Amino acid sequence: MEITVWDGIIIGGTGGAIAGVAVWLIDLIKEILTKRFHKKRIYDWLYNETKQKSAQKWRSTRTIASYNNLTEGRVRYICSIHPEIVLSTGEREDLWGIKEFTRT
Numbered sequence: 001m002e003i004t005v006w007d008g009i010i011i012g013g014t015g016g017a018i019a020g021v022a023v024w025l026i027d028l029i030k031e032i033l034t035k036r037f038h039k040k041r042i043y044d045w046l047y048n049e050t051k052q053k054s055a056q057k058w059r060s061t062r063t064i065a066s067y068n069n070l071t072e073g074r075v076r077y078i079c080s081i082h083p084e085i086v087l088s089t090g091e092r093e094d095l096w097g098i099k100e101f102t103r104t
Contacts (some may be wrong), residue, residue: 038078041068043085043098050101057102058088058095 045068050057065075079085079096086102088095 035078035081038068038070038074039082042070042075042078043082046085046096047098050098058097061094061096064096 042064046059046064049055049059061072061075061079064070064079065072068075070078075096076094079087084099085096086099088097088102
């Protein structure tokens with residue numbers, strides 16, 4: 001059986017496509033897991049900081065970022081997509097709180 005140039009091109013192209021899809025899939029899984037980890041980390045910290053009756057119910061983006069070692073942009077994004085974290089209305093800066101403690 002003789003392998004032609006076209007056979008080599010097809011084999012190479014197929015191998016490259018499979019490798020590209022594999023890299024994309026691994027990156028997608030990594031992003032999903034990172035997002036899930038950050039959501040849990042921020043929620044757990046915010047919940048523990050605001051669960052006492054005497055505690056402040058809202059925390060700033062900067063405070064959350066500082067305590068969780070994340071960027072402010074990442075904290076804004078994660079807080080905005082988390083179903084149990086809400087944004088304060090009427091305040092000048094970004095303030096976030098746990099829905100069950102801030103909304104009645």
